[in-house]
Amino acid sequence: MYRQLHNLLLAAVLEGQLPAGTKLPASRLLARELGIARNTVIEVYENLRAQGCVEGRHGSGTYIADLSVDHIIEVPRPVEAMPARPTISHIAPALSQRGQSLIAGAGFSRRQWGAFMPGVPDVREFPARVWTRLQNRHWRKAAPERLSYAPEGGLPALRQALAEYLRSARSVRCEPEQIIITTGIHQSIDLTTRLLADPGDSVWLENPCYWGLRSTLQSLGMVLQPLPVDAEGLDWLAAGTRPAPRFVIATPSHQYPLGMVMSLARRQALLEYCRLNGSWIIEDDYDSEFRYGTRPIASLQGLDTNELVIYIGSFSKTLFPGLRLGYLVAPPQLAGAFSKGSAELYREGQLQQQAVLADFITDGHLTAHIRRMRGLYSRRRQCLLEAVQAEFGEQFEVIGNNAGLHLVVRLPDRVDDVAVAEAALRHGVLVRPLSRYYHQSVAGQRGLLLGYACVTEAEITPAFAVLAGVLRKFVKATSA
Ligand SMILES: Cc1ncc(COP(=O)(O)O)c(C=O)c1O
Structure with a gap:
């Protein structure tokens, strides 16, 4: 009332x-x-x-x-007449230029689950019972400090556990003080860019690349310089004699979305180039734990003896994306600034969750879960490869299937992959068009990204049959 x-x-x-x-x-x-x-x-x-x-x-x-x-208040009048204030209904033109480009280029998908959503792990397999047990333990004795804002850089116990995990699993050179807990790779890129670059600085990045990366950098005023990728990953030599960038950002252990590994020779040459030119390297190591047939590729950061690499990773693929926890390993000389900057900008919290995760790692549950999921994803990947083979034989090349949570089915240039993805969605199947991952200045390769991690083997064959039906229509129409 x-x-x-x-x-x-x-x-x-x-x-x-x-x-x-x-x-x-x-x-x-x-x-x-x-x-x-x-x-x-x-x-x-x-x-x-x-x-x-x-x-x-x-x-x-x-x-x-x-x-x-x-x-009520004497509103100061501008010296010169101001343009009329926009009303809510005219809000779109009222956005800043970077706001408009962010919204216009948004790659975020409304649906985040189901066949064949790329980049999403099988969250149904998350060991919820173990997590709940650890969580209960922490909530039974929750100290007031744990429910307040986080200390700079995050919970010390989690930074310690992560340092040990990253040293052994990813060959990262680090001490706990270098680790900053973030809400994921998006935030790590945001923080790094704000702290290391000014608007107008240039960044070299892979083309194609993860759309979220491009959006974040662009919205912070960076000048994007997309460079091609080849069989050895980011072909940064293609930049020729351009001035050195403020930083280079890449996915050396598993190029996103095409799947190459940056060769050792290219890694070493890039480190040397950045040392000589005063550029930083941001290594996005988003899903390297999942490699099938061979051991995971060691990080680029582990080769860096000059402390030029900012290493960023996430629990989005190893645990679940909704957890929103990730980490950044700053070079020692920047660690203090990064932990202060993070506390100042984001006013972090979630310490109880961080404490649970620290136990989850030190008690061995993280490595056990990754091992189990690697086996599961490997079988699903095989099942999807067989479905592609059964429907199309050798008609389309399949790439990027040695690692990660998705593969790419290449399409001829004449087939509009965006239209295929839209038609597939109308039939209930989610795929991502490869051409959308390219910078707008470049006509991208055509293809479809198919995530297999969150789809059971029983779901894969029928879902792919639906997609195959849609795809056949497009291929037939363009070859007529
Ligand atoms: C290459 C790459 N980097 C970063 C991310 C996002 O990571 P996070 O969920 O930690 O923000 C993704 C998500 O798919 C990705 O593919």
């Missing part, structure tokens, strides 16, 4: 139905008329008075206050 009456009166005032000076009915009268307690009306009047919406004139009742802006 209180909320209804309050909102009703407030709306009537803001919309001008109750103009300044209007006298409100006496509380006793209004309560009787509405059949509610008088105290409720008094409370509403009191609250509106506290907001400056009504004023009481002693002995004579409650009146609507004068809310016109000029009456």
Whole structure:
């Protein structure tokens, strides 16, 4: 009753139905008329008075206050006439240029689950029971500090556990003090860019690359210099004699989305180039734990003896994306600035969750889960490869299937992969068009990204049959 009456009166005032000076009915009268307690009306009047919406004139009742802006605050007038303020309905043109380009180029998909969503692990397999047990343990003895803001860089126990894990699993050279806990790779890139670059600085990046990376960099005013990828990963030599960038960002252990590994020779040459030219390297190591047939490829950061690499990783693929936990390993000389910068910008928390994750890692559950999922994904990948083979034989090349959570089916240039993806979605199958991962200045290769990690073997064959039906129609139409 209180909320209804309050909102009703407030709306009537803001919309001008109750103009300044209007006298409100006496509380006793209004309560009787509405059949509610008088105290409720008094409370509403009191609250509106506290907001400056009504004023009481002693002995004579409650009146609507004068809310016109000029009456309350003297608004400083601009020296020159300002253009008219946009109204809500005209909000799109009101966006900044970078806001407009962010929204126009957005790659985010409305659906985040189902065949063949790329980049999403099978979250149904997450060991929820173990997690709950560890969580209960921490909630039983939750110290107040754990429920407050996080200390700089995140929970020390998690930074320690991660340092050990990254040293042994990813050959990363690091001490716990170099680790900053973030909400994932998106935030790590945001933080790194804000701390190391100014708007207008240039960045070399892979073409094609992860759309979220491009959007984040662009929205921070970076000048993007997309460079091609070949069989050895980012072909940074293609930059020729261009000035050195502020930083290079790449996925050396598993190029996203095509799947190559950056060769050792190219890694060493890149490290040397950046040392000589004063550029930084950001290594996005988003899913290297999942490699089939051979051991995971060691990180580029582990080869770096000059402390030029900012290494970033995530639990989005190894645990589940909704966890929103990731990490950044800063070079020692930058570690203090990064942990301070992160605390200052994002005001981190989630310490209970970080404590649970620290135990999850030190008790061996993370490595056990990764091992189990690697086996599962390997079988699903095989099943999808067989489905492609059964439907199309050798008609389409399949690439990037040695690692990660997706593979790419290459399509001839004449087939519009965006239209195929849209048609497939209408039939309930989610695929991503490869051409969308290319920078707009370059005509991208055509193909479809198919994630197999979150699809059971029983679902793969029928879902692929639906996709095959859609694809055949497009191929036939373009070859006629
Ligand atoms: C190459 C690459 N980097 C980063 C991310 C996003 O990582 P996070 O969920 O930690 O922000 C993805 C997600 O698919 C990715 O493919």
